[in-house]
Amino acid sequence: xxxxxxxxxxxxxxxxxxxxxxxxxxxxxxxxxxxxxxxxxxxxxxxxxxxxxxxxxxxxxxxxxxxxxxxxxxxxxxxxxxxxxxxxxxxxxxxxxxxxxxxxxxxxxxxxxxxxxxxxxxxxxxxxxxxxxxxxxxxxxxxxxxxxxxxxxxxxxxxxxxxxxxxxxxxxxxxxxxxxxxxxxxxx
Ligand code: ZN
Numbered sequence: 001x002x003x004x005x006x007x008x009x010x011x012x013x014x015x016x017x018x019x020x021x022x023x024x025x026x027x028x029x030x031x032x033x034x035x036x037x038x039x040x041x042x043x044x045x046x047x048x049x050x051x052x053x054x055x056x057x058x059x060x061x062x063x064x065x066x067x068x069x070x071x072x073x074x075x076x077x078x079x080x081x082x083x084x085x086x087x088x089x090x091x092x093x094x095x096x097x098x099x100x101x102x103x104x105x106x107x108x109x110x111x112x113x114x115x116x117x118x119x120x121x122x123x124x125x126x127x128x129x130x131x132x133x134x135x136x137x138x139x140x141x142x143x144x145x146x147x148x149x150x151x152x153x154x155x156x157x158x159x160x161x162x163x164x165x166x167x168x169x170x171x172x173x174x175x176x177x178x179x180x181x182x183x184x185x186x187x188x
Pocket of ligand 1: 098099
């Protein structure tokens with residue numbers, strides 16, 4: 001197992017649709033083990049294969065609710081259904097999210113309240129996840145990665161301009177930028 005470098009916004013693999021997994025091989029199993037390790041080290045509540053440079057439709061997620069109950073897993077070749085998002089502006093405190101591929105920042109984004117995700121697990125078994133609230137947000141965020149969409153592609157025009165300024169200042173927004181949890185200090 002290994003902690004993998006996480007690609008940063010601007011790397012082409014983050015901005016193109018990922019391909020379906022044709023067969024669950026030992027390579028895929030190793031990749032998923034590394035994705036869990038990388039997600040936990042970051043730490044993050046989810047990571048998609050394109051974020052570690054692999055253009056395949058796989059993501060892992062891990063989140064504990066207020067009572068500490070764990071919710072954790074991997075989904076391969078997912079399909080997502082969502083409820084219609086409420087109209088209106090997102091709340092900065094309640095609806096801000098972040099991304100390991102735009103590290104250290106958070107922006108508000110309105111998401112659907114409920115999500116239903118289907119796919120397969122590492123053994124090829126059926127996965128069906130029906131959740132709401134923050135878990136539904138995580139699934140929408142990770143599913144977006146498989147379509148080459150970052151959450152900053154969806155934020156308000158004003159926030160997008162702020163994000164572009166941050167990216168310019170840090171040298172992001174071009175191919176080849178990455179950071180490795182436990183190695184790179186992003187606040188430096
Ligand atoms: Zn992300």
